[in-house]
Amino acid sequence: MAISKTEKFTKTENKISDWAKALSHPARIKILKILAQKNLCMCGDIVDLMPLAQATVSQHLKELKRVGFIKGEIEGPKICYCLDYSVLNEAKNKINEFLNSIIIQ
Amino acid sequence: MAISKTEKFTKTENKISDWAKALSHPARIKILKILAQKNLCMCGDIVDLMPLAQATVSQHLKELKRVGFIKGEIEGPKICYCLDYSVLNEAKNKINEFLNSIIIQ
DNA sequence: AAACCTTATCGTATATTTACGATAAGCGAT
């Protein structure tokens, strides 16, 4: 974009769109699914299951971390990723609330 | 991006992320809100309520039309936009279903 | 410490997104 117009919109509008942005790539949807199935997951295992290079997966993980959907903890030489259910729940509720508010009159 | 990797992901992963992409800008969240309040809305009225130039608003409307969240009908010289509740409902349900599937074990 | 494994970051290329002014395209009224 040219210049960010974040300040022209409300906090809620920015929050909803920011969560949506984190969900706006199929790779990130797939990563969230993988983490949901395994509960805890070594970074390397995620990379193995993804059709993308390690560096690219790392970038997607960073974006998911940015909004707080996942957390990573150092486990020796590896990193153990897991979902942050409280943030995911908040996002789920607020997105749902928003969509309901525009659908139901 | 370099090369699109859409074919490497499932139809559902692509669908969810595509809906999320449409919601990934505060301007588009605001446009949906405006349309929800007014039910029907002339394009010009939307432009007047947005902190962006007419050409930019038109681009955002195009993205919302692309995924089917809104429809536009020609009304003489103007264009009347409205929400497509069936598509919005489908998106709401599928996004909610997805988030529930990763939150609830 | 050296070799090894794991993952983040850097550098880079390309595509896409966002934003805007200017213009075109379509309709209504004069």
Add this chain to the structure above:
DNA sequence: ATCGCTTATCGTAAATATACGATAAGGTTT
């Protein structure tokens, strides 16, 4: 037909996003 109004599209600039190989950074093991 021309003028005025409305909105999409074009052209363009700048920012972001996506992808990958290469490298760095940090821990383990030998």
